[in-house]
Amino acid sequence: MQKDKKLIVYDIFFLIASLYFALLLRFEFNVPSEYMIFFKLSVVPVVIVTLICNKFFNLYNNIWKYASVEELISIVYSVSLSNIIFIIYSYFVNYKILENRYYRFPYTVHIILWILSVLALGGIRFTYRLSGDKKEENCTKRRHKNLLIIGAGDAAAMLIKEIKKHTNFNYNIIGLIDDDKSKRGKLIKGIEVLGGRNEIIEVCKNRQIEEIIIAMPSAELHTKREIINICKNTKCKLKTLPGIYEMIDGNINITKLRDVNIEDLLGREEVKLNTQNISKYIKNKIIMVTGGGGSIGSELCRQIAKFQPKQLLILDIYENNVYDLEMELNYNYIDLNKKIIIASIRDGGRLKDVFRKYTPQVVFHAAAHKHVPLMEGNPQEAVKNNIIGTYEVLKCCDEFKVEKFVQISTDKAVNPTNVMGATKRFCEIMVQAFNEVSKTEYVAVRFGNVLGSNGSVIPLFKRQIAHGGPVTVTHPEINRFFMTIPEAAQLVIQAGAIAAGGEIFVLDMGKPVKIVDLARDLITLSGYEPDMDIKIEYTGLRPGEKLYEELLMNEVALTSTEHDKIFIEKPAKIDMNFIEKSIGEFKEVLDQDKEQIIQLIEKKVPTYKRKK
Template identity: 75%
Template structure:
């Protein structure tokens, strides 16, 4: 409030000075007496009009430390309208002097007064901004991190402004990188473009760069991956702005900065969905997602909510995760009718109650035990949840006339060497058996590891790095297929749209990635040197673990679909009688010792084989 009063006093003085100098300049520093009298009589109206418009345009409520072009435009608007009103005033109110003549302000006085007012009122405020920023810099004496920004476009310009306006960020922007040679040696907000992407290692070394920010939201995945690979050699900490499609409000600010991660490095392309197909089976339908609080299940809920279902049923036995999903969806999609159901797929009576009451049209089945070593140690729980639980859901879909059922499967179901993979393969067999005898369309979607999902290697590696290492890898040769959580969920939904029943869809996972390479990249992206700052240790394969995962049962049986990232395996004929008998046997064997469970699984899943060293696993 004190500062506002001071600004008003300054403005009154500046208005008087500006108007007086406008007359001096117009009359060559010799103002005629009659105009001098007119000037004195007009001061109070001019001051009053200007202060009213200044207040209207919030010139006394802005924080001038953060003033920008918007505040400058407010000053121009205020001065322009003040002068316009004063022109009208000078014509309406005129004063008679010698020889019955009328005197008004000459047009040139109005023009000069406008220019002087913008300069003085605006100059005062921007000088105030400079003094406050200078005082802030003197008050905070910190060692700033030397920063290099990649990109010399709109995003970089806004980012520079943000960083300069937030001194607590502690950044000293050394320069910019851009492949456009015409920008080299040019400046953006006082920051020079030092070179292109090929110059990054040399520039980082010469200027002792500590942090790099990639500020090219519209860059394609291939180029981004190439830039990150170049930056990896510098040992600098990397951050990036998200893709342009993620910045929905069109603004670039510090809050949107994030660390460069493995997803950026793998460079998975954005999935392009056929929305018309998806709308046909999701819009205005009742959709049930089992395991809705898990990594895949929760992302399925997020994606499904975008297609305006009539009701979204989120089923999970673990209330904490599903509560978080509910709160997120309430915030992002308040228009969607959502219902959280706490239940176990093992509880057949509870499932019948749910299906009878809600009558879902489509079911996405993501509820499952998935951790390979844990299930190898607890095979009975894998059978109870993954096989018997899935059977319960499949049967309810048939009994309550569900239109479509989509099973989430895994690459570990292909020629499985562990009990988890074997249970998921038997689920695929059940899906095909039910499809042959039911009006419901039953399909399975098979994909590999999902980056950042619960229990995946990436969160584990990040935690190990944060503790200073070591990062543990089971074997230097082990590799896996990877995709992002949103990509997996979107392709599952798309596969459901093109399904006719009985198919096993196989998602294009790209090329397999060595786990040790992921570990090294993650260490580097975290600003450390692999094997020097953070050690990598090899612990040996865990029970049931493969060196290499497979996605197909038979490559010759694979055919393409209308979506380039989704393939389909020719359906196998599975006898429903075999499934029913097997379920009865599984229900009995879960109460026997582990070895009986393994032996029965070998009988029921012909492709399942156990290695000798896994039989002794504790």
């Protein structure tokens, strides 16, 4: 309110001054006395009319710290309207001053007054903005983090604008980095391009950089990885804008900034899908995903939704996760026909009712117990869920003539050393047995660890880092194959399109990664120094845990497919009588002690070699 009063006082002063100078300029600084008399008579009406117009166009309500072109237009409208009213006033309400002559201002005075009034009223208000920006700049430079932006393109320009507008993000932008030599020394939004990627470490050291933002949304992944690896040596916290394909609307916004994740280092180029083949077996079909609320299951639902299924059935025993997924799909896929089904795959009767009612045509089976140490201590639950639950789903697919069944398997099923891996290997055996006797096409897809999935090592490391450490690793040499959640889900769907029945598909996981290297990278990306700021502790291998995982049975040759990331382990002939008899034995032994259950698993899965 105090500022509004000041503005009104300033406006009155500058309006009077503008009218006086308009007269001086029109008459070349020699104003006739009769016009000075008319000036004195016109001052009050001009001021009153202009103030009323200013009020009408909200010139006393705006927060001028955020003034932009829209506010300037409001000033032009107000001054224009007040001048039109003044012209009408001076035409009809003129004054007989000397010798019975009527006097009014020449039209050139009104033109000059319009120009001077726009400059005066606009200048006052935009001075508010500039002084406000300067104050914020002066005070924030003392408390904001020194920031370096990697990339000097459109994304960086928009990011600089956003950061300057949102001063609460606590950034003092020091400079830009770009490999384009033609940009060196040039300014973008007032920020200088300091050099290329080879200068990153030197710039960070000399300019006391605390944080780095990678603003290269369209750059290829291998380029981003190279830059991230350089930035890891600066001890700066890293953030990045997501890739263009992640930003559906294509807008660059500071709210889309995220921390650089380990996925940015390990992720692969975007998976190329044969959408035509996928569309053939998903579009306008009724698709069921068991375990639909889990990490892989929920991502499968997101990917399937893109291919316009006739109906998506999301089956899960846990209502919380599946509720969150339902809300997400409601927002992102408004027209998706979906049904949430709360049910257990162990309950054969309930499953039959579901299959009978909804008649799914394709089933993706992601429901399973997957945590190795927990299943070592609870083998009966692993058998109930992973083996007997999967058997119930397989039976329903056969009975209700499902076209295609896709089993989500794991690298831990290869020469398993733990209960979880052994039960998943038996699931693969059942898949191949059912394929021999059923018209349904049964296949399994095997892959390694999924970055960011529930219970995976990355979320655990992030929590440990957030608490100041230590970060716990079981063994300095332990390694694993890794894949991102979207990549795993996309390749599962793609494998389903290739399937003819009976295959075990193996996804190309690249090279295995040491877990301790993951831990070190994640600590560094969080802005800390491994073993100094955050300690790494080795806790020893857990029950059933391998040092190295394998993706294939050693004795089985691999066959390539039309997709360069998907391979096939040749179908094996499995007798269905063996499966039926084994399921009966598993059901009988569930009430026995832990040792008897494990002995039966060893008998049914010959490649299972438990650690003593």
